Amino acid sequence: MKPKKETTIYDIAAYLNLSSATVSRGLQDHPAINKNTKKKIQTAAKELGYRHNNFASNLRKQKTNTIGIMMHELNSNFMSSVLAGIEKITTEAGYDIIIAHSSESYEKEAANALNLFHKRVDGLIASLSFNTKNLEHFEPFNDKGIPVVFFDRVEEKSENTKVIIDNHKCGYEATQHLIQQGCKRIVMVTGNLQRNVYAQRNKGYLDALRDNHIPYDKSLVLIKDLSEQGGREAAMEILKMKPLPDGAFITNDFSAAVCMKTLKEHGVRIPEDIAIVGFNNDAISKIVEPQLTTVHYPGIDVGEIAARNLINHLKGISNLKHTQTIVVRSELLIRKSSLKKGNKKN
Amino acid sequence: MKPKKETTIYDIAAYLNLSSATVSRGLQDHPAINKNTKKKIQTAAKELGYRHNNFASNLRKQKTNTIGIMMHELNSNFMSSVLAGIEKITTEAGYDIIIAHSSESYEKEAANALNLFHKRVDGLIASLSFNTKNLEHFEPFNDKGIPVVFFDRVEEKSENTKVIIDNHKCGYEATQHLIQQGCKRIVMVTGNLQRNVYAQRNKGYLDALRDNHIPYDKSLVLIKDLSEQGGREAAMEILKMKPLPDGAFITNDFSAAVCMKTLKEHGVRIPEDIAIVGFNNDAISKIVEPQLTTVHYPGIDVGEIAARNLINHLKGISNLKHTQTIVVRSELLIRKSSLKKGNKKN
């Protein structure tokens, strides 16, 4: 079943009475090759069914033409968008991608990093797991001069390039919006505050409260993993709160949807009793009832930008050392779940 | 920044006064190498910071150790599950994966196939796009003896191994369930009937109707792409139907959710007026109100099985020619959206 041997540049060379060097150069449009010769080479290549051998090429060039992607998870709308963005750019540029996901585990993330390192990716695009504490596992990349671009979940102290949104602003605006709707006791449900995204959003929340002279009540900040389970737990805790809160800022649409659903099941009216703002603008935010006010976080753009910067660096067009942090646009989308029309006196 | 040159087996060989051949064998636990020697080699490898060079290895072995994955889309719960399943098995087996998605376009699918072919994947796992009409673009793989495993969206006539669920049974059971709930006029919203999955589900639907002596009304079958748009369109068409239908089988949870929401917005009560059954058991099915009755389609299992079969074939443990079609378990999960408790007389 595998009778036909692969044709190589040597076959083409023999066929055309040329040297393999000329064929190689002809195939990659080298300027020192005569136009007619190039044409002949490319025609012959097609005729003979030649396909380029990446391994031989990579071996010689000492480059893998592959970039690694590390994600904490890939089953969210946001993450698939990022992936789509990255894929678009990388395939255009002729790079392969290897995807590794950590399932939010630091250990797995470290293992993945090592694996990608051994696979010799030319560059790395990464978002940190929920509980990643340090960046030691990226050391080998830095040592070897392999560029790493972080997105979304980043480590602020790190020297690497980062693609993010202004999480502080988003948190501030979300909270501000809830306050404008008349909310006085606003719950914030968030992930691990070690992670920059959640820390920044939380800071925005705090600053908005302060600017509106609303006292900060520590017990209103709930730290959860942002899973289905987490959403349900948050709802149960909210229900137990002495005076019921009148607003909630939940930093993940899926979790917000679950939370909202649970609250409704217990007789809480949304937004009348509690106004809710989510985060990410996942598809679910438009399906849930009432539709979820949320922060649009354009995953495609994030992916494209991260990939483009990395590739430009690899091609020597730009240098990542010069562009430390890239902030992508994001915006608050106001929908029903947060609009207290009649602003009841309470 | 890249001062340290990579250490190779030659470095190890020189370091230990051995030949590169011995080192190579020692590193891969070849039986003809003395145990002590092996230990020394492996220790030295660690000391010197050796990392295996896949390119040299692949070049020599004429295998890429990579399998290609073609998906029609990857932003659904089901698809990410499949991917997770595939990834689990492939990484365990030490294979890399290259992911390509067609965005439901036949042209893109063909282009991806060609690309993966040039990348010389050892094997392929694929689900066809919405409007793929033929399998010509898989010919090169067959010609070269590269195994291809299809899943979910498959071409039934093809010779390749397929991993699927019993779509006919699922369609039958879903419809049967609706009938048992007292439904007489059941809408079916489905994708392109050229695709096996939808064709089979449709056949199940038809057979259930026939077995229950319910006349088939062609106008009740709506062909839609299963997007948000499609869900909304389906709802609008349902609303226009002369006697309103009393049941709906929608072959995709997301689409079903959108459809249900739209119907509710127009005053239709679910399930009292129309009972609804979805498909896939995506996370959204539990969040939507009422919770969606759906068919559990275990993506992880599908992915694992497809990957395992492919890899076993590649390793020569089994032969794909012998296992043509693998049917994975699936089951109807009955939830609120289809339970007409009080069975009104109509």
Place this chain on the structure above:
DNA sequence: GCTTCATTTGCAATCGGTTGCGATGGAAGT
């Protein structure tokens, strides 16, 4: 002591492009 055989290890070719450097030939310059 000599042959036999198993255990270990080394030799050297091979996989297929890539690339620095030199060679060739003819046109152009003086």
Place this chain on the structure above:
DNA sequence: ACTTCCATCGCAACCGATTGCAAATGAAGC
């Protein structure tokens, strides 16, 4: 006529691991 200079192309050494085959070593058997 002779040197200079391009434009093209070829030589041959890499890149790093794999593997068939041969060689070396030593133990065991007669």
